Structures are given as C-alpha cells and as structure tokens.
Amino acid sequence: MNNLRYDIVIIGGGIAGLTAGLYASRAGMDTLLLEGVNLGGQAIVTDLIENFPGFPDGISGIELITRLREQAVKFGLKIESEKADKIIAEENKSKNVRAGDKDIECLGIILAVGAKPMRLGVEGEERLIGRGVSYCATCDGPMYKNKEVVVVGGGDTAVEEALFLDRMCKKIYLVHRKESLRAAKVLQDRMFKSQKIEFLASTVVSEIKGDTRVEEVVLKSLKNGKISSIKTEGIFIFVGTKPDTDFLKGAVDMDQTGYIITNDEMETSAKGIYACGDARKKLFRQLVTAAGEGATAAYACTHYVLSLKGYVYK
Amino acid sequence: MNNLRYDIVIIGGGIAGLTAGLYASRAGMDTLLLEGVNLGGQAIVTDLIENFPGFPDGISGIELITRLREQAVKFGLKIESEKADKIIAEENKSKNVRAGDKDIECLGIILAVGAKPMRLGVEGEERLIGRGVSYCATCDGPMYKNKEVVVVGGGDTAVEEALFLDRMCKKIYLVHRKESLRAAKVLQDRMFKSQKIEFLASTVVSEIKGDTRVEEVVLKSLKNGKISSIKTEGIFIFVGTKPDTDFLKGAVDMDQTGYIITNDEMETSAKGIYACGDARKKLFRQLVTAAGEGATAAYACTHYVLSLKGYVYK
Numbered sequence: 001m002n003n004l005r006y007d008i009v010i011i012g013g014g015i016a017g018l019t020a021g022l023y024a025s026r027a028g029m030d031t032l033l034l035e036g037v038n039l040g041g042q043a044i045v046t047d048l049i050e051n052f053p054g055f056p057d058g059i060s061g062i063e064l065i066t067r068l069r070e071q072a073v074k075f076g077l078k079i080e081s082e083k084a085d086k087i088i089a090e091e092n093k094s095k096n097v098r099a100g101d102k103d104i105e106c107l108g109i110i111l112a113v114g115a116k117p118m119r120l121g122v123e124g125e126e127r128l129i130g131r132g133v134s135y136c137a138t139c140d141g142p143m144y145k146n147k148e149v150v151v152v153g154g155g156d157t158a159v160e161e162a163l164f165l166d167r168m169c170k171k172i173y174l175v176h177r178k179e180s181l182r183a184a185k186v187l188q189d190r191m192f193k194s195q196k197i198e199f200l201a202s203t204v205v206s207e208i209k210g211d212t213r214v215e216e217v218v219l220k221s222l223k224n225g226k227i228s229s230i231k232t233e234g235i236f237i238f239v240g241t242k243p244d245t246d247f248l249k250g251a252v253d254m255d256q257t258g259y260i261i262t263n264d265e266m267e268t269s270a271k272g273i274y275a276c277g278d279a280r281k282k283l284f285r286q287l288v289t290a291a292g293e294g295a296t297a298a299y300a301c302t303h304y305v306l307s308l309k310g311y312v313y314k
Numbered sequence: 315m316n317n318l319r320y321d322i323v324i325i326g327g328g329i330a331g332l333t334a335g336l337y338a339s340r341a342g343m344d345t346l347l348l349e350g351v352n353l354g355g356q357a358i359v360t361d362l363i364e365n366f367p368g369f370p371d372g373i374s375g376i377e378l379i380t381r382l383r384e385q386a387v388k389f390g391l392k393i394e395s396e397k398a399d400k401i402i403a404e405e406n407k408s409k410n411v412r413a414g415d416k417d418i419e420c421l422g423i424i425l426a427v428g429a430k431p432m433r434l435g436v437e438g439e440e441r442l443i444g445r446g447v448s449y450c451a452t453c454d455g456p457m458y459k460n461k462e463v464v465v466v467g468g469g470d471t472a473v474e475e476a477l478f479l480d481r482m483c484k485k486i487y488l489v490h491r492k493e494s495l496r497a498a499k500v501l502q503d504r505m506f507k508s509q510k511i512e513f514l515a516s517t518v519v520s521e522i523k524g525d526t527r528v529e530e531v532v533l534k535s536l537k538n539g540k541i542s543s544i545k546t547e548g549i550f551i552f553v554g555t556k557p558d559t560d561f562l563k564g565a566v567d568m569d570q571t572g573y574i575i576t577n578d579e580m581e582t583s584a585k586g587i588y589a590c591g592d593a594r595k596k597l598f599r600q601l602v603t604a605a606g607e608g609a610t611a612a613y614a615c616t617h618y619v620l621s622l623k624g625y626v627y628k
Contacts, residue, residue: 019367071365164429184341291605
C-alpha cells in the first residue's frame with residue numbers, strides 16, 4: 001500500500017472535477033484528483049461544444065478538457081489516473097480514499113464522478129457493445145462512413161449525435177419511442193433540414209441481431225405493433241445517463257437512480273464530502289453547470305478543510 | 315411608447331445574462347437582453363481572469379464578454395442597451411418590462427442584474443468618486459503610474475487589484491480592518507512577495523481629504539486608535555458588492571441586502587421570473603458560477619414559456 005496525504009481528494013476528471021481542482025489548488029489546498037478510466041468525462045465524447053461560454057466558434061470536448069487540465073495543473077493540482085474504489089469517511093477528522101494500491105488520507109472529498117450512458121436493455125445490446133453497438137458517435141461514427149446507421153433517443157444528445165453522423169454516414173434512422181422529440185428547437189430544425197436523417201417516431205428497438213457484429217436492428221411500432229427491421233452495422237444509443245455512484249452506497253445520500261443529493265453549497269449528507277457535476281441530483285446537466293458547481297464545491301470544501309486545520313479563513 | 319413582444323426578456327448583460335441569452339436563444343426562444351449601462355457586468359473590470367475554465371493563459375474580462383456576446387448573438391439573441399426601469403408581473407400570462415421609452419411584453423423574465431461595489435461610507439468618498447476615488451483598478455489604475463495609492467479591503471478582489479496596481483504604481487498601501495486577509499492563499503502569497511505592497515492590518519479609512527481631487531487618506535488604527543495619514547492621489551475601494559435590485563422591490567423576494575432569493579432551479583418567488591449571477595443570494599460569486607446559473611435559469615424559463623404556449627417540451 002502506498003500511503004498518501006492530501007488536503008482534498010477529488011474523484012473524477014471531467015469538467016466538474018477539473019474545475020474543482022483548479023479552484024481548490026488556486027486556494028492553496030494540496031489537492032489530488034483521481035481521474036479514473038473515463039478521462040475527461042462525458043465532455044470528451046462531444047465533437048463540437050457550441051454552448052460553453054467564451055467559445056463563439058465552438059470547441060471540441062477534447063480541447064476544452066485539455067485546456068482546463070493544463071490550467072488546473074498550473075495552479076498545482078496533482079492528477080493520478082487511478083479509479084477510486086472506496087471511500088471511508090467516519091465521524092472523525094480524516095477520511096480515506098482507496099484507489100488501486102493507494103490509500104489516500106485526506107480532510108475533504110469532492111465527488112465529481114459523472115454519469116454513464118444508459119442501456120436500452122434489449123437482446124443483443126450488451127453482447128455487441130464495441131461491435132456495432134455504440135454510445136458515442138464522436139468516437140465510433142467515422143467507422144460508418146457512407147453506411148446506414150440507427151440512432152436511438154429523442155433528447156439533445158441523440159439529435160446532436162445524429163447531426164454529427166450526418167456528416168459522414170449515408171443515411172441515419174432516428175428512432176424515438178415518443179411522437180415528438182424533446183431536443184432543443186434549434187437542433188430539431190437542423191435535423192429536419194437534413195436530407196439524410198429519417199425520423200421514426202413512436203418506435204422502439206426490440207432486438208439487435210448479429211453474430212460477431214451488428215447486422216440488423218429490429219424495430220416495433222408503438223402505434224400499431226408492427227415489426228420491421230433495418231440492415232445496419234451500427235447502432236448509436238442515447239437514452240439518458242446513470243451516475244457512477246455504486247461504490248458510494250452507504251457513504252452519502254442518493255436518490256433512487258443513484259444521483260447524489262446535495263444542498264446548494266454542494267454539501268452531501270456526509271460532513272466534509274461535496275458533490276458536483278452530472279452525478280448530482282439536479283435540473284440541468286451541462287458542461288457549464290458542472291463547472292459552476294465544481295467551483296462552488298471547491299470553495300465550500302476549502303473552507304471546511306481550513307476550519308479543521310484551525311485556520312480562520314473569513 | 316414602443317411596444318415589443320418577446321418570449322423571454324433578460325435583464326443584465328454580464329456573464330450570467332449573456333449565458334442565459336445564449337441558452338434561451340439556442341433553445342428557440344425569441345429573447346431580448348437589456349444590457350443597461352453597465353456593459354458586461356463586473357467581468358469587464360477584471361484585467362486577467364485566471365480561473366474561468368478553458369483559458370489556461372487567462373483571459374481579460376473584456377475579451378471573455380466580447381466572445382460570449384458574439385456567441386449568444388450567433389444563436390439569435392437580441393441585445394438592447396436600455397436599462398430596465400420596472401417590471402410588472404401580475405398573476406396572468408404575460409409580463410411587462412419597462413425600459414426607457416420601451417414597453418416590452420414577454421412570457422418569462424430572467425434577472426441577471428448583478429451587483430455593484432459598496433461604499434466605505436466615509437467623508438469625502440462620494441464627493442471625490444472619479445476624482446481619485448475608484449472601485450476599479452483595471453479602469454483607473456494606469457492613471458497612477460509611478461505614484462503611491464491606497465487599496466481598501468481584504469478579500470480576493472482587494473488583493474487581486476493590489477497586485478494589478480503593483481505593476482504600475484510606485485507603492486501600494488493595502489488597508490484592511492481585520493488582522494488577517496481573507497483572500498485566497500495563492501493571492502496572499504503573491505502579495506507578500508511584492509516589494510511594493512505594504513499591508514496595514516487592523517486599520518480603517520476614516521476620511522478622504524481633497525479639494526477638487528483626492529489629496530490625502532486619513533487612517534485610524536483599530537488596535538490603539540491612532541490617527542495617521544497618507545498623501546495620495548488615488549484610493550481604490552474593494553469592500554464588497556450590493557445587488558442592483560432596488561427597482562425589483564415588491565416584485566420578487568429578496569434578503570435584507572437585496573440579494574434575490576431563488577430555489578436551485580433559479581426560480582424566484584414570482585412564477586415565470588428567474589434569477590442568476592451576482593444578484594442571487596448564494597455562497598460563491600464567480601464568473602463560472604454565474605455562467606452555470608445563467609444556463610439553468612434559461613433552461614427553467616424556456617420550459618415555463620413553452621408550457622404557457624401549450625407546447626409539450628418533455
């Protein structure tokens with residue numbers, strides 16, 4: 001075991017965690033960020049971010065994360081690639097974070113663990129992940145150049161990703177269980193202008209077929225129960241996200257889906273543990289809201305740590 | 315009277331208002347932003363912003379605001395320079411915003427009115443504003459090149475502004491009523507390294523003297539009551555901010571200082587009216603938190619407007 005000591009440990013290296021890291025380090029806290037395996041969080045799978053303030057021409061998720069990482073490291077943030085396995089936070093002064101072979105002692109913890117794509121839960125889906133079943137058009141889209149693909153979902157992400165695929169694929173079927181989309185109007189307008197995207201409303205995927213790779217997607221109409229199918233090598237699924245919080249069960253209060261409950265100062269039910277970003281129970285999951293919460297969590301956690309040290313900050 | 319109709323009117327053109335404008339416009343809302351006289355809000359007086367995510371080399375307030383303005387306008391945001399004088403929001407569907415000779419009807423309102431520097435309240439202060447008394451080092455600092463100046467305050471802003479003046483002034487006296495500063499450690503470290511900044515702890519300004527311009531600042535020690543004075547042409551005051559919410563009295567609930575009370579979905583006490591940014595009662599006032607709240611306010615307000623229109627958004 002490697003024993004380490006920090007003021008603050010941040011779990012998660014997406015925009016919430018990195019912004020928290022920037023703020024905590026700049027405030028003089030000795031801070032370690034455990035990035036985990038999902039480097040950069042959900043931002044990294046976004047090809048062009050149009051609505052992060054300050055980038056009128058848009059910015060790619062990878063570039064935004066790279067710039068923010070550089071900015072946080074500049075102020076002293078330490079980053080390790082380990083994934084946190086467990087946190088032990090008893091009612092005393094110090095807490096422990098276990099990550100691989102590391103046992104890290106700290107005074108405050110910031111949870112910025114993000115959320116992961118949800119599954120459709122149909123036959124063939126799990127078996128064919130990475131072999132035609134994808135949750136990231138930016139990552140896998142280019143493999144389907146001039147081919148026909150299926151996109152599932154009706155929110156901003158589904159339509160954004162369909163529009164991304166529009167640039168390279170021959171044809172995109174957008175399958176949504178409801179009659180109308182819930183994506184922003186500007187996205188819908190763009191989508192309906194596309195010659196390549198066909199919207200299949202009130203339709204669900206009932207099975208994904210294929211031997212070693214996706215070959216066919218079976219659809220069912222919710223209007224008349226009719227079964228149809230599309231021959232395709234690729235299906236992209238965007239039906240929501242689930243927070244990566246299983247390892248936190250019992251440590252902090254969550255809702256039924258696993259989203260962490262905080263007050264508006266980002267405090268969880270456990271003293272000294274804060275949460276921010278997509279894993280938090282809240283109204284609106286965006287990069288800029290994650291960033292704002294990261295800053296607030298770092299501020300609140302810094303005050304908590306300084307008060308433990310007997311330092312009067314205010 | 316010019317009668318205008320919009321879906322959403324945003325009051326205030328700082329980072330909160332502009333981010334709300336970006337999000338509301340991108341969501342297809344016909345949105346007008348009333349910028350008022352304080353173009354760009356408090357961001358504009360900041361010379362170098364180090365902690366806005368995505369800018370590892372820092373960015374000036376003016377540049378950030380300019381870029382964000384361009385980004386919001388790109389998605390259709392309309393901006394007018396008028397200052398809102400009054401809002402009339404009765405328990406019916408539409409609301410009215412009065413601004414100069416304009417009477418604007420709308421369905422939703424987003425308050426992003428920001429906050430203004432607070433006064434010390436000492437003799438000579440009001441009389442000599444703009445004639446040696448300043449609340450913005452970035453704006454007025456260069457006029458005191460190679461001169462001695464006084465800075466008042468102990469928070470991040472006071473120390474940041476003292477460090478800004480350090481680059482051009484001969485000597486800076488930092489006057490703070492408490493024994494220690496509450497600014498972030500990284501800022502304090504830099505300040506104490508400076509050869510030019512002298513920290514006068516437990517000291518208050520008791521009077522600002524001068525005929526047509528500042529000539530002398532009178533100080534009083536809170537330790538022993540001793541009176542001293544500094545011959546100076548410039549005094550920069552950073553002792554907090556007060557929200558610009560006087561015109562909203564009776565329209566939405568506020569705390570004693572005038573900060574607008576919202577829930578975590580940015581809803582005020584009045585249905586259809588949302589608030590974000592520095593004018594909101596909250597823990598941490600930063601550009602990135604203002605931006606995050608602007609996005610959330612726009613999202614919540616968009617849903618409200620669409621529900622009034624009988625549009626099912628979800």
